[in-house]
Amino acid sequence: AQSVTQPDIHITVSEGASLELRCNYSYGATPYLFWYVQSPGQGLQLLLKYFSGDTLVQGIKGFEAEFKRSQSSFNLRKPSVHWSDAAEYFCAVVANYGGATNKLIFGTGTLLAVQP
Amino acid sequence: KAGVTQTPRYLIKTRGQQVTLSCSPISGHRSVSWYQQTPGQGLQFLFEYFSETQRNKGNFPGRFSGRQFSNSRSEMNVSTLELGDSALYLCASSLVGGEAFFGQGTRLTVV
Numbered sequence: 226a227q228s229v230t231q232p233d234i235h236i237t238v239s240e241g242a243s244l245e246l247r248c249n250y251s252y253g254a255t256p257y258l259f260w261y262v263q264s265p266g267q268g269l270q271l272l273l274k275y276f277s278g279d280t281l282v283q284g285i286k287g288f289e290a291e292f293k294r295s296q297s298s299f300n301l302r303k304p305s306v307h308w309s310d311a312a313e314y315f316c317a318v319v320a321n322y323g324g325a326t327n328k329l330i331f332g333t334g335t336l337l338a339v340q341p
Numbered sequence: 342k343a344g345v346t347q348t349p350r351y352l353i354k355t356r357g358q359q360v361t362l363s364c365s366p367i368s369g370h371r372s373v374s375w376y377q378q379t380p381g382q383g384l385q386f387l388f389e390y391f392s393e394t395q396r397n398k399g400n401f402p403g404r405f406s407g408r409q410f411s412n413s414r415s416e417m418n419v420s421t422l423e424l425g426d427s428a429l430y431l432c433a434s435s436l437v438g439g440e441a442f443f444g445q446g447t448r449l450t451v452v
Contacts, residue, residue, distance in 0.1 A: 259440060268345075268431055268443040315384065320397075327372045327435040328397050331384040 227252045227320050231332035238306050239340045246301040246335050248316030257319040258299045259329070260290055264312045272314075275299060286310070311339045343367065345434050345444035353450045359420040362447045366413050366434030372396075373415040374441065375407060378429040387430075390415055391437075422451045 228251040238244050250256055257276055261269040273284025280292040290301045299316060316332040346365040354360050366373050374397075375387040386399040390409035407417040413434075419426055427450050433441035 261443070266429075266446075266448070268347075268445045269433075271440055271442065274440050326389060326397050327374055327433075327437075327439070327441055328386050328389055329374070329376075329384075329433075329441060330386070333383050 227256075227318055227330050229316050229318050229330055229332040231314075231316055231335050233335045234333070235336045235338065237338040237340060240308050241305050244301075244303045244306045244310070244337070246314050246316075246337070248299045248301065248332060249297050250299060250316070250318050251297065252318055255294075256299075258290075258292060259317045259319075260284065260288070260299075260301045261315045261317060262286075262312045263315065263334075269315065272301070306337075306339055308339045308341065311337055313337070345432055345442055347430075347432050347444035347447050349447060350445065351448045351450075353452060354422050355452055356422055356424060358422050359418060360422060360449060361416055361418045362430055362432075362449075364415045364417075364432030364434075364444060366415070366432075367442055370434035370436055370442075371413050372435040372437060373409055373413060374433045374435070375415070375417050376431045376433065377401075378431060378446070379427075384431070387417065419449075424451050427451045 230249045259274045260272040275292045313334045313336045315334045317329040320328040348363045372391045374389040377385050389397040393409045404420045409415045429446045431446045432444045435441045
């Protein structure tokens with residue numbers, strides 16, 4: 226069965242520092258992968274997606290992620306964190322991609338705190 | 342282009358009551374999915390509708406049901422509410438094989 230693991234529950238970084246959030250997936254075929262961000266009490270906002278092609282994908286708000294098939298990873302990065310990036314980040318994979326579903330399987334999330 | 346609209350944003354219900362939540366997807370999106378988010382269980386898939394047909398269902402009791410209308414708007418219903426049903430309910434709309442766009446959610450509190 227497909228699954229997504231986010232090993233870090235909480236991460237604290239200083240404003241201006243670089244950021245890397247880890248995501249590992251379990252999926253038999255080429256996955257469709259996503260990163261979402263959620264502010265408290267709000268819905269999920271799509272940061273970026275990987276469907277195929279270039280393994281380094283650019284997203285909104287200066288985020289990027291790299292798909293590494295050999296490591297089953299899709300880590301999210303940002304070179305310089307802003308205080309407004311404090312939020313919870315979720316990695317997700319589409320279950321059984323093939324057009325038959327848009328069901329997402331989510332990781333448990335990583336809560337990012339930004340120190341001034 | 343308008344985003345996904347969920348109504349109401351907040352609800353307080355009493356145990357044993359039932360509740361209906363509404364979701365209007367992005368125009369042109371025919372796939373609508375529902376998720377429950379709680380601090381303990383995280384984001385869990387409830388069900389997915391496509392062209393008025395339920396295409397997938399998560400592991401939730403039969404008290405949770407949904408439907409989709411011909412205009413792609415969707416509703417979910419929870420009957421005989423329990424305290425554990427308190428959660429943020431999120432709706433997402435998608436094109437076929439595309440990324441999901443989420444609404445702001447409905448915060449349900451059961452007392």
